[in-house]
Amino acid sequence: MSSSRFVRLVALAGVAVFALGACSGSSSGxxxxxxxxxxxxxxxxxxxxxxxxxxxxxxxxTFWHGLNRANEETLQKLVDQFNGQQTKVKVDLVNQTGYExxxxxxxAGLGTKELPDLAxxxxxxxxxxxDTQSIxxxxxxxxxxxxxxxxxxxxxxxxxNVDGKLYPMPFNVSNPVLYYDKNAFRAAGLDPEKPPATLxxxxxxxxxxxxxxxxxxxxxxxxxxxxxxxxxxADHLFVDHENGRKGRASKVLFDDAAGEATFAWMKDMxxxxxxxxxxxxxxxxxxxxxxxxxxxxxxxxxxSASLGTVxxxxxxxxxxxxxxxxxxxxxxxxxxxxxxxxxxxxxxxSSTPEKIAATWExxxxxxxxxxxxxxxxxxxxxxxxxxxxxQKVLADLYASTPAYKVAYExxxxxxxxxxxxxxxxxxYAGVRDVVRDAETKMLAEGGDPKAAIxxxxxxxxxxxxxxxxxIGK
Amino acid sequence: xxxxxxxxxxxxxxxxxxxxxxxxxxxxxPIYITVVNSLLRPVDIAARPPVFFxxxxxWSSYADAWNGGHMSKYLVNSFIVTIAITxxxxxxxxxxxxxxxxxxxxxxxxxxxxxxxxxxVPFEVTVVTNLDTxxxxxxxxxxxxxxxPFLATGFGAFLVRxxxxxxxxxxxxxxxxxxxxxxxxxxxxxxxxxxxxxxALTVFGFLGAWNQFLWPLLxxxxxxxxxxxxxxxxxxxxxxxxxxxxFAGAVIAVIPIAIILLLFQKHLVRGLTAGAVKG
Numbered sequence: 001m002s003s004s005r006f007v008r009l010v011a012l013a014g015v016a017v018f019a020l021g022a023c024s025g026s027s028s029g030x031x032x033x034x035x036x037x038x039x040x041x042x043x044x045x046x047x048x049x050x051x052x053x054x055x056x057x058x059x060x061x062t063f064w065h066g067l068n069r070a071n072e073e074t075l076q077k078l079v080d081q082f083n084g085q086q087t088k089v090k091v092d093l094v095n096q097t098g099y100e101x102x103x104x105x106x107x108a109g110l111g112t113k114e115l116p117d118l119a120x121x122x123x124x125x126x127x128x129x130x131d132t133q134s135i136x137x138x139x140x141x142x143x144x145x146x147x148x149x150x151x152x153x154x155x156x157x158x159x160x161n162v163d164g165k166l167y168p169m170p171f172n173v174s175n176p177v178l179y180y181d182k183n184a185f186r187a188a189g190l191d192p193e194k195p196p197a198t199l200x201x202x203x204x205x206x207x208x209x210x211x212x213x214x215x216x217x218x219x220x221x222x223x224x225x226x227x228x229x230x231x232x233x234a235d236h237l238f239v240d241h242e243n244g245r246k247g248r249a250s251k252v253l254f255d256d257a258a259g260e261a262t263f264a265w266m267k268d269m270x271x272x273x274x275x276x277x278x279x280x281x282x283x284x285x286x287x288x289x290x291x292x293x294x295x296x297x298x299x300x301x302x303x304s305a306s307l308g309t310v311x312x313x314x315x316x317x318x319x320x321x322x323x324x325x326x327x328x329x330x331x332x333x334x335x336x337x338x339x340x341x342x343x344x345x346x347x348x349x350s351s352t353p354e355k356i357a358a359t360w361e362x363x364x365x366x367x368x369x370x371x372x373x374x375x376x377x378x379x380x381x382x383x384x385x386x387x388x389x390x391q392k393v394l395a396d397l398y399a400s401t402p403a404y405k406v407a408y409e410x411x412x413x414x415x416x417x418x419x420x421x422x423x424x425x426x427x428y429a430g431v432r433d434v435v436r437d438a439e440t441k442m443l444a445e446g447g448d449p450k451a452a453i454x455x456x457x458x459x460x461x462x463x464x465x466x467x468x469x470x471i472g473k
Numbered sequence: 474x475x476x477x478x479x480x481x482x483x484x485x486x487x488x489x490x491x492x493x494x495x496x497x498x499x500x501x502x503p504i505y506i507t508v509v510n511s512l513l514r515p516v517d518i519a520a521r522p523p524v525f526f527x528x529x530x531x532w533s534s535y536a537d538a539w540n541g542g543h544m545s546k547y548l549v550n551s552f553i554v555t556i557a558i559t560x561x562x563x564x565x566x567x568x569x570x571x572x573x574x575x576x577x578x579x580x581x582x583x584x585x586x587x588x589x590x591x592x593x594v595p596f597e598v599t600v601v602t603n604l605d606t607x608x609x610x611x612x613x614x615x616x617x618x619x620x621x622p623f624l625a626t627g628f629g630a631f632l633v634r635x636x637x638x639x640x641x642x643x644x645x646x647x648x649x650x651x652x653x654x655x656x657x658x659x660x661x662x663x664x665x666x667x668x669x670x671x672x673a674l675t676v677f678g679f680l681g682a683w684n685q686f687l688w689p690l691l692x693x694x695x696x697x698x699x700x701x702x703x704x705x706x707x708x709x710x711x712x713x714x715x716x717x718x719x720f721a722g723a724v725i726a727v728i729p730i731a732i733i734l735l736l737f738q739k740h741l742v743r744g745l746t747a748g749a750v751k752g
Contacts, residue, residue, distance in 0.1 A: 069541070094695045095695075097706045101706070108601055109691075111601050112608045114604075114694075283510070283716060283719070286515070290515060290516050290518065294517070313515060313516065
């Protein structure tokens with residue numbers, strides 16, 4: 001949708017303006033005096049964890065979320081539980097209809113101070129949020145509170161760690177998995193318990209499924225996220241400066257051998273009729289999943305966060321005869337692994353010390369082992385704590401429906417390094433737009449994959465540099 | 474000879490009807506398929522070949538959108554805000570247009586140029602300052618905060634002024650002789666003559682206000698005051714077993730616009746022909 005892209009540009013411009021404004025003075029922040037450069041030391045000042053004890057009445061905080069309706073129910077129950085089990089903090093949960101809207105509202109609220117105390121944002125927002133200079137890095141709270149993070153899945157923490165500092169608190173984690181119809185695999189003489197692990201195997205299996213009389217073998221959703229995932233699986237960097245974690249990213253690196261191979265694979269799949277594409281947004285955004293149910297194709301890759309509704313849809317309705325299987329995301333061979341997607345929680349710096357302390361209490365509740373287990377069991381998201389899978393509610397689910405465990409297990413497999421931490425990019429949305437357009441154009445109009453990814457890289461680098469120039473970096 | 478020309482005439486008529494039919498199909502098909510999809514099961518929406526007719530319509534999607542998606546609440550909010558904006562825009566446009574067309578005052582040309590210049594400033598540019606103002610007035614998360622920033626537009630003043638300029642000066646002289654003041658001349662003579670422009674402005678204003686997304690999202694705190702387009706977004710981000718509900722929500726959101734267009738189409742056309750015949 002081009003209008004939303006325009007608005008995104010405007011939002012970016014807004015970020016730039018405010019970043020500059022914040023640089024040029026005005027110490028209006030109420031959080032702490034040394035709020036501008038709290039890179040080291042001064043942790044207790046930036047995150048006044050003790051302030052809650054001084055509060056006289058219950059502290060009211062606002063929490064913006066962007067989850068869908070089904071998952072919102074689970075979150076609301078958890079918020080109610082938190083509000084009921086203690087009296088010092090009262091959380092008001094507000095649905096802001098989506099991640100993009102939350103970022104937009106946050107940027108617009110920088111000037112008016114209409115900011116919530118806590119906001120859930122997509123994993124792509126990290127650099128932009130840092131650039132707004134409006135957040136309390138949770139690293140400061142962790143330090144001030146001597147909070148132990150050793151139980152956290154390390155790749156999840158690495159995803160949000162920039163220059164050695166954890167900025168938001170990870171909350172809801174998902175990653176792409178392979179969805180397939182075991183019945184189609186059986187009919188095609190494939191082992192239903194052994195889904196394809198590499199892109200080459202996807203092609204051979206897709207050919208066998210198509211030979212059964214399916215329209216095609218594989219549903220290829222044109223989600224630019226997958227290119228990042230495949231780079232991570234190949235253990236390659238996506239952008240320079242150590243994926244933007246040691247200094248600001250200034251150019252993309254995805255047009256390397258691994259990137260070329262994935263572009264060539266996509267083109268090969270579509271050209272040979274073994275894959276049908278659909279956009280990753282709008283009314284056709286779910287065609288790849290629904291196509292399994294309507295037997296257009298036998299497999300697809302999609303977010304693990306869809307598993308709950310996928311199994312509901314496949315279970316519903318007459319006939320069908322789909323036996324849903326879930327496997328790890330197929331990709332190029334390499335020592336890497338899938339990278340962390342989903343959302344994380346940002347604390348506002350402009351809240352009062354009491355509210356910041358109250359928010360931190362609530363954040364700790366949201367990422368506790370028990371809460372993460374309940375949330376994961378209720379939504380299909382991956383728990384961010386290792387001990388969560390031993391909590392009864394989640395252990396029961398994983399035992400009865402092992403498909404839910406796939407996304408968690410693939411997060412633990414492969415190397416944990418700067419490549420699998422994934423990129424940090426200021427203009428993340430701009431880069432994704434470029435990649436999506438390049439893939440769509442290559443597959444619709446034909447064209448050399450090598451040239452297509454080179455052109456995409458050039459445009460993506462321009463988008464990054466445009467953002468960097470605007471915020472004066 | 475005559476038979477020939479009649480055949481040619483018939484052929485031409487047939488040709489234009491054929492083109493019109495194709496165009497009507499192109500325009501109506503997306504609306505038709507939206508309605509169809511709202512009645513299908515999600516799996517059938519993705520079926521290939523596509524389903525063009527719902528054999529077993531699933532009306533429950535409308536109930537889901539209405540109740541689960543809270544469309545009723547969003548519709549009420551949209552109506553309040555949209556009607557306030559439309560009435561405000563038409564009223565201010567008539568007054569400003571009248572001033573620019575019939576009155577003499579210092580800096581008239583400059584002021585008009587300034588009015589026109591506002592057409593060049595996209596709303597997104599002023600969004601943050603507007604938000605600041607609305608908040609300073611204590612109007613954040615209120616109906617007036619949603620409506621007041623849009624009560625006057627340079628476009629409306631321009632449109633109505635152009636229409637008023639078409640009013641023959643003799644009429645204004647005659648009205649003056651009859652003892653009409655500015656207000657009576659405006660309401661009795663100028664506005665009725667400019668009816669097509671006023672009708673067009675009403676439709677534009679209504680459409681624009683109804684379809685607003687960014688401002689109602691930014692200027693509200695939670696879903697108490699949110700409008701139908703944001704409600705639609707909430708539906709859209711739900712999940713794949715709700716795709717039909719999203720379509721149902723879209724149909725619900727479109728109905729008021731369709732009604733307004735149908736109502737005003739008559740006025741627009743009648744106004745146009747009235748002007749043409751009068752000559």
